[in-house]
Amino acid sequence: MKVMAFNGSPRKKKWNTVTLLENALKGAASMGAETELIQLYDMKYSGCISCFTCKKLSRKKDGVCSVKDDLTSVLERVRNADALIIGTPVYYGAESAATRAFIERLCFPYSKYSIDSSLFPRNISTALIYTMNVNEEMVKMSAYDRHFEITRMSIEKTFGGCELLLSTDTLQYKDYDKYEHEMFDKDAKIKRHKEVFPLDCERAFELGSKIASKQIIG
Numbered sequence: 626m627k628v629m630a631f632n633g634s635p636r637k638k639k640w641n642t643v644t645l646l647e648n649a650l651k652g653a654a655s656m657g658a659e660t661e662l663i664q665l666y667d668m669k670y671s672g673c674i675s676c677f678t679c680k681k682l683s684r685k686k687d688g689v690c691s692v693k694d695d696l697t698s699v700l701e702r703v704r705n706a707d708a709l710i711i712g713t714p715v716y717y718g719a720e721s722a723a724t725r726a727f728i729e730r731l732c733f734p735y736s737k738y739s740i741d742s743s744l745f746p747r748n749i750s751t752a753l754i755y756t757m758n759v760n761e762e763m764v765k766m767s768a769y770d771r772h773f774e775i776t777r778m779s780i781e782k783t784f785g786g787c788e789l790l791l792s793t794d795t796l797q798y799k800d801y802d803k804y805e806h807e808m809f810d811k812d813a814k815i816k817r818h819k820e821v822f823p824l825d826c827e828r829a830f831e832l833g834s835k836i837a838s839k840q841i842i843g
């Protein structure tokens with residue numbers, strides 16, 4: 626069982642998204658999975674360029690993105706993965722730009738304009754982890770949840786069952802006194818990071834172990 630995780634935050638160490646991904650991978654490893662964490666912000670790549678080479682009737686192979694950049698070898702490895710976990714901070718109500726570009730390149734080559742809608746050869750487990758400043762109530766009020774669900778469904782349609790984990794009201798700054806933060810209650814943020822974020826990490830661990838224990842349907 627090979628589990629690949631993707632960090633869509635430019636903050637690559639110790640911050641919210643990567644910490645949750647590391648916990649998810651620890652959970653997967655506890656079930657015996659081989660794990661890999663890929664930092665999307667270490668790579669140079671674009672989103673889908675709409676060339677439609679992957680949709681050509683004369684294509685030699687299904688599910689191959691013809692764009693050649695740093696994502697090429699990663700997408701090749703995805704073909705042999707048994708589970709994918711994508712983590713992203715919320716930027717303007719959606720995924721970070723690097724995550725969005727990655728998802729386009731990841732899913733579109735396998736998307737098929739027909740009823741059996743995926744060219745990915747197997748059903749694998751997937752998960753999306755979102756971290757964000759807003760609280761749970763605002764997720765609904767600002768309709769973030771609708772966006773998350775659309776992305777979740779796109780991934781599920783392409784690869785197989787996709788779980789969603791939300792970590793809300795996250796810590797944005799280590800020292801709130803050094804940055805603008807009128808909207809945030811600094812003490813409440815620090816308290817939540819101490820008390821609730823560890824529970825989010827536990828949920829991420831459980832998510833990783835659940836994903837790694839799933840039977841792959843061929």
Ligand SMILES: Cc1cc2nc3c(=O)[nH]c(=O)nc-3n(C[C@H](O)[C@H](O)[C@H](O)COP(=O)(O)O)c2cc1C
Nearest residue numbers: 634640641642714715716717718756757758759795
């Ligand atoms: C460019 C930018 C845009 C953001 N937009 C939002 C937003 O629309 N909603 C929100 O709740 N948080 C927003 N945030 C906050 C991040 O989602 C939040 O701090 C996240 O947990 C950061 O993840 P990280 O610590 O892994 O980098 C934004 C942060 C940045 C840098």
